[in-house]
Amino acid sequence: MNSAVKVCTHQNAIPILHEIKHALLKLAENNQATTIDLSSLPMTSQDTEQLLSTLGKGEVNVTLTSAGESTFWETQFPGVWVTQHQPHFSSKQLTYIEICLFPSLLMAQQADITDGLNRLQEIMS
Numbered sequence: 242m243n244s245a246v247k248v249c250t251h252q253n254a255i256p257i258l259h260e261i262k263h264a265l266l267k268l269a270e271n272n273q274a275t276t277i278d279l280s281s282l283p284m285t286s287q288d289t290e291q292l293l294s295t296l297g298k299g300e301v302n303v304t305l306t307s308a309g310e311s312t313f314w315e316t317q318f319p320g321v322w323v324t325q326h327q328p329h330f331s332s333k334q335l336t337y338i339e340i341c342l343f344p345s346l347l348m349a350q351q352a353d354i355t356d357g358l359n360r361l362q363e364i365m366s
Contacts, residue, residue: 253284254292257338261296261321264340268320274341280333289336296321296338303347313344 257277264275279289297317305311309328316323322339324346339345 253282253288254295257282257284257292258295261318261338261340265318265320268340268342272342274339274345276340277338279336279338293323296323305346311346313347 257279260275260277264277267273267275279292284292299315299317299319301313301315303313305313309326309330311324311326313322313324315321320340320342322341322344324335324337324339324344326335326337328335
């Protein structure tokens with residue numbers, strides 16, 4: 242019996258676990274990131290809960306408040322991140338699985354770095 246079947250009783254979570262496994266292999270071999278938009282898939286809330294429970298939580302948990310509130314956590318599988326975003330303009334929560342070294346929304350953007358450098362230079366003048 243497939244181990245994913247042993248862990249997941251809701252059948253729609255199993256194909257996502259397989260997709261995550263293949264994406265994690267791409268990340269390990271080619272440093273290729275993958276994003277899975279769970280909000281766009283035909284999953285019940287039980288499917289999503291089962292999937293997130295199976296992925297578990299690792300040591301890193303971050304909350305970002307920009308255009309709503311986003312929570313990021315690395316799962317028990319390094320390189321597999323969960324992002325839940327609650328936009329200000331919608332009551333629907335968006336959920337993504339990112340298979341990457343670090344979620345792109347948490348990385349400093351070049352324009353922000355330049356702005357920060359300019360502000361630091363101003364206060365040091």
